[in-house]
Amino acid sequence: MKKKQFKSESKRLLDLMINSxxxxxxxxxxxxxxxxSDALDKLYYRSLTDKKIKVKKENLKIKIETxxxxxxxxxxxxxxxxxxxxxEENLGTIAKSGSLSFKEMNDSxxxxxxxxxxVGFYSAFMVSKKIEVISKTIESDKAYKWTSxxxxxxxxxxxxxxxxxxxxxxxIKEDTDDVKYSEYLEEYKLRELIKKYSDYISYPxxxxxxxxxxxxxxxxxxxxxxxxxxWKKNKKNIKEEEYDNFYQDKxxxxxxxxxxIHTSAEGLCSYKAILFIPSHEPYDFYSKDYEKxxxxxxxxxxxxxxxxxxxxxxxxxxxxxxxxxxxxxxxSREMLQQTKSLRLIAKNIENKILKxxxxxxKEDQEKYKKFYEKFGIQLKFGVYNNYGMDxxxxxxxxxxxxxxxxxxxxLKEYVENIKENQDNIYYxxxxxxxxxxTLPQTEQLKEKDYDILYLTDYIDExxxxxxxxxxxxxxxxxxxxxxxxxxEQEKQRIEKFNEENKEMLDFIKESLDVExxxxxxxxxxxxxxxxxxxxxxxxxxxxxxxxxxxxxxxxKTILEINENHKIVKKLQKLYKENKEELIKYAKILYSEAxxxxxxxxxxxxxxxxxxxxxxxx
Numbered sequence: 001m002k003k004k005q006f007k008s009e010s011k012r013l014l015d016l017m018i019n020s021x022x023x024x025x026x027x028x029x030x031x032x033x034x035x036x037s038d039a040l041d042k043l044y045y046r047s048l049t050d051k052k053i054k055v056k057k058e059n060l061k062i063k064i065e066t067x068x069x070x071x072x073x074x075x076x077x078x079x080x081x082x083x084x085x086x087x088e089e090n091l092g093t094i095a096k097s098g099s100l101s102f103k104e105m106n107d108s109x110x111x112x113x114x115x116x117x118x119v120g121f122y123s124a125f126m127v128s129k130k131i132e133v134i135s136k137t138i139e140s141d142k143a144y145k146w147t148s149x150x151x152x153x154x155x156x157x158x159x160x161x162x163x164x165x166x167x168x169x170x171x172i173k174e175d176t177d178d179v180k181y182s183e184y185l186e187e188y189k190l191r192e193l194i195k196k197y198s199d200y201i202s203y204p205x206x207x208x209x210x211x212x213x214x215x216x217x218x219x220x221x222x223x224x225x226x227x228x229x230x231w232k233k234n235k236k237n238i239k240e241e242e243y244d245n246f247y248q249d250k251x252x253x254x255x256x257x258x259x260x261i262h263t264s265a266e267g268l269c270s271y272k273a274i275l276f277i278p279s280h281e282p283y284d285f286y287s288k289d290y291e292k293x294x295x296x297x298x299x300x301x302x303x304x305x306x307x308x309x310x311x312x313x314x315x316x317x318x319x320x321x322x323x324x325x326x327x328x329x330x331x332s333r334e335m336l337q338q339t340k341s342l343r344l345i346a347k348n349i350e351n352k353i354l355k356x357x358x359x360x361x362k363e364d365q366e367k368y369k370k371f372y373e374k375f376g377i378q379l380k381f382g383v384y385n386n387y388g389m390d391x392x393x394x395x396x397x398x399x400x401x402x403x404x405x406x407x408x409x410x411l412k413e414y415v416e417n418i419k420e421n422q423d424n425i426y427y428x429x430x431x432x433x434x435x436x437x438t439l440p441q442t443e444q445l446k447e448k449d450y451d452i453l454y455l456t457d458y459i460d461e462x463x464x465x466x467x468x469x470x471x472x473x474x475x476x477x478x479x480x481x482x483x484x485x486x487x488e489q490e491k492q493r494i495e496k497f498n499e500e501n502k503e504m505l506d507f508i509k510e511s512l513d514v515e516x517x518x519x520x521x522x523x524x525x526x527x528x529x530x531x532x533x534x535x536x537x538x539x540x541x542x543x544x545x546x547x548x549x550x551x552x553x554x555x556k557t558i559l560e561i562n563e564n565h566k567i568v569k570k571l572q573k574l575y576k577e578n579k580e581e582l583i584k585y586a587k588i589l590y591s592e593a594x595x596x597x598x599x600x601x602x603x604x605x606x607x608x609x610x611x612x613x614x615x616x617x
Contacts, residue, residue, distance in 0.1 A: 003153040004088075025179065028127055029190070030197035031120030032075045032168055034301050036062045037201045039079025039166055043138065046080060053138060064194070064207040064224075066185045071172045073184055078165040081137040084144045087156055091121065091133060091146050125150040127184055130171040138164040191224055200229035200300030200323075229300050231272045231323055235262045247276050250295075251319045255279045258371055261320075261356050269344035275320035275353060281374055285317065292316035294349075297323040310346045314382025314390070315353055317375050322349070357397055361410070369408060372399050380463045388466040395467060400460075401433055403442065403452040411470045414451060424476040425469075426483075427453040429461055429539040431598050440526035440562075440596065441478045444485060447524065452478065458543045465535070479538070479597075481531045481558055486521065494521045497563060504575040508559075508586045515556045517586075523562035530593040531558040538597055559590055581617075584610050 040060040047055035065074040082090060124131055129149060136143035143161030148154035161167070173181045183189045187209060194205055204223040211218045230238065230246050244256045259277035275294070284290045292313070293306030300323060311318055326341035361368045372379075379398060383391045399408040404417075414425055426445055430436035436454040445452055455461065464475045476483060486494070498505065498518050509517045515533050523529060532538055533556040541555040561568065567589070574582035591607045594600070601607055 003155055025126050025184075026193055026197070028123040029075075029184070029193045030301060031123045033062060033194070033198045033201060033205060035121060036075060036077035036079065036166070036168075037203055037301075039077050039081070040203050041079075043078075043080040043164075061204045061206055062201070064190055064205065066187075066190070068185050071174075071182075071185065073170045073172055073190075074167060075170075076165065076167045078163055081140075081164045081166055082135040082144075083137055083140065084142075084156060084158075087133065087135060087144055087146045091148075091154065122150070124168070124170055127172055127181055128170040129173050132169040132171075133166060134159055134161050134169070135166040136161045136164055194224045196305075197302040199225045199302075200227065200232075200297070201225055202227055202300065229297075229321075229323065231262070231264075231274045231321060232300070238262070243274070243276075246274070247319065250321075251276070251278075253278060257319075258367070259356065259360065261352060263349075263352050265345075265348055269324070269326055269341050269348065271322055271324035271326070271345050271348075273320060273322040273349060275318055275349065277371060277375075278317060278319060279370070279374075281317065290316070292318075294318070295321040296327070297321060298327055299323065299325055303327065307342075309342055310349060312346075312350055312382065312390070313385060314378050314394070315350065317378060318353060354393060354397070361397065369399070372408070377457055377459060380457060380459045384459060384462045384466050391466055395470060398463070400427070400453040400455065403437065403446070403454060404449075405451075414453065415471045415473055417451065418473070419450060422450065423473060425453065425473045426450055426476050426478050427455055427460075427464060428478045429455040429537065432456060435598065439479075440523050440529035441483075441531070443524040443526065444522045445478060448485065461537060461540050462543075477532070477537060479530075479532055481533050483522070483531075490521065494519065494563065501572070504572065504582075507575065507579065508571075508582070511583045511586055512559065512590045513557075514559050514590070516558045518558065518560060519563040519568070520560040521563055523560070523565070526596075527562050527565040527567045528589045528593045528596075529560050530597050530599075531560055532556065533558055538599055542599075559593055561589065584613060588614060 040062070043053070043055055044057055044060060047053040060078060063074075063076045065076070066072070067074075131148055131150070133146040134143060135146075143159050144156055145159040146154055146156050172184055173179075175182050187207070190207060191209070194207075198205060204227065205225045206221050206223050208219045209222045209224075211220050230242065240260075243260045243262075247253060247257045247260075248255075256279060257276040258279040261275040261277075262273075263275070264272040273294070282290065291306045291308065292311055292315075293304070293308040294310045295302060296304045296307040296310065307322070310322060322345060324341065324345060326345075327339060357368070357371070360371065376399060379394050383394050383398070396410060396412060399410060400414075401407070402409045402414065411425070418425075428436055428439060428441055430439060433454050433456065436442070436456070442452055455464075461477070464477070467475060469475060484491075501519065505517045505519075520529075530538065536544075536553055536555045538555045538557065541553055544550060544553050561571070567585075571582060571585060574585060588607065588610050591601050
């Protein structure tokens with residue numbers, strides 16, 4: 001029999017489709033099972049309107065068989081089957097979809113057909129050297145066989161087949177150094193692929209599996225797939241335990257999720273989703289190997305295990321599944337990224353998660369604090385990332401430690417309890433809450449009964465610089481020289497005092513690595529403190545310089561000396577009598593200020609010697 005050529009541009013187009021759309025050999029079984037499911041759907045829908053066709057839905061199934069000796073894998077369905085012309089049309093023309101045509105003909109009915117792109121069948125050539133398709137319609141006595149090696153076209157001939165439906169016979173390729181094709185004949189591999197990609201096909205997928213008992217090894221026919229996805233069930237009928245078990249099984253977590261979000265939408269984009277907020281960070285969350293994304297399904301068939309396009313980076317910790325009819329099963333990652341439906345779904349999911357977090361914050365603050373302890377830094381990253389594009393949607397979800405309340409509060413709470421005529425939101429950074437609470441810079445604000453936000457995360461100052469203000473109140477770092485709480489008279493007095501001691505202060509400055517040295521009236525008990533000048537604080541300097549391959553930066557610092565401390569008279573006396581000794585004292589004071597800020601001392605040995613000399617004198 002003379003072979004017929006594919007109606008598209010033969011092997012070149014076939015190769016292009018397989019290699020560009022499919023990059024994973026495992027996909028072929030998903031595609032063939034999805035096609036079989038479509039054939040069963042078509043027969044069942046036909047039976048609803050055609051009285052001649054007698055079909056019981058519980059009898060419809062997909063069967064998987066292997067012949068290891070002959071390297072044959074067979075996928076059989078008892079669905080609608082194909083005529084000779086349909087074999088010619090559907091398998092002889094690449095990218096021709098019978099499922100799509102069927103759906104278009106029945107457009108007024110709600111019919112779920114998985115494969116609508118028309119190239120899924122050809123993925124089988126990734127693992128097969130030859131494919132035979134035997135098919136017979138329920139209305140015909142004749143069966144036909146389509147045969148092809150995927151290179152020189154195909155043949156169609158009449159054959160014997162007693163059942164309606166389609167049998168696909170794959171002659172599996174020989175193993176190579178790179179690919180062990182024999183795996184696709186092994187029970188464990190087939191079970192794994194069915195559970196991963198086709199677990200929610202609505203018809204039984206049956207296969208002979210090995211059973212062991214004390215006496216012998218037997219083979220039994222077993223349904224491999226679970227058939228009904230949890231997300232398609234009415235959430236009123238789902239127990240908390242079912243959500244927990246689904247989450248722990250699918251995402252390999254030993255703990256229950258902190259929060260479950262079961263949601264759906266219809267309209268411009270239709271989907272069902274179950275999303276989980278974990279109770280802890282994934283073990284590899286901060287490693288380069290971590291992959292964000294939700295499992296994306298098309299009518300219960302897995303398209304992509306981790307679709308990163310469905311989540312913004314700041315929600316990378318979210319786990320879950322999304323099932324939609326609006327995305328074709330046969331689609332590459334590159335094509336998926338350009339899909340309008342996917343972008344709409346992603347936007348809806350992002351908004352839904354944020355609303356659930358807002359609700360948790362209002363209704364269960366203790367639970368929200370548990371969430372925030374683990375993933376608050378991700379929300380802060382979301383504020384800072386992308387030049388602050390998402391800051392307005394995230395700012396009310398942020399929590400910071402309050403010096404007055406001694407607990408985490410929102411920015412809204414800070415503003416609601418702000419002192420009358422207070423125009424700024426004050427904050428300060430440090431390593432821990434306890435260390436920050438003893439910083440000299442906090443003394444003046446505590447005396448005036450102002451609340452201060454204590455920041456301990458490396459990203460906090462970047463967040464404040466991105467937000468800039470909240471509800472009209474400007475963020476002010478109390479470690480910055482711009483802090484201004486004095487009245488005009490008091491400012492003039494301290495300026496005059498600095499001017500009177502300008503020569504001494506300039507002399508001290510020359511011996512230290514600082515921008516300026518001056519006296520201050522802002523300190524109460526502490527002798528000195530270090531303030532930053534400009535946009536980069538000492539904390540930001542540490543963070544930026546710790547980044548790999550980053551250009552080093554240096555904060556401009558000011559050494560401030562408490563004008564009311566007894567050390568002032570000592571410095572003035574030394575400036576008149578012993579300038580060399582004054583330099584030693586200045587270095588000690590500067591090192592003290594750096595230590596208070598949690599900054600390193602460049603020469604600890606020198607500092608030790610200076611302190612010993614000061615004590616000895």
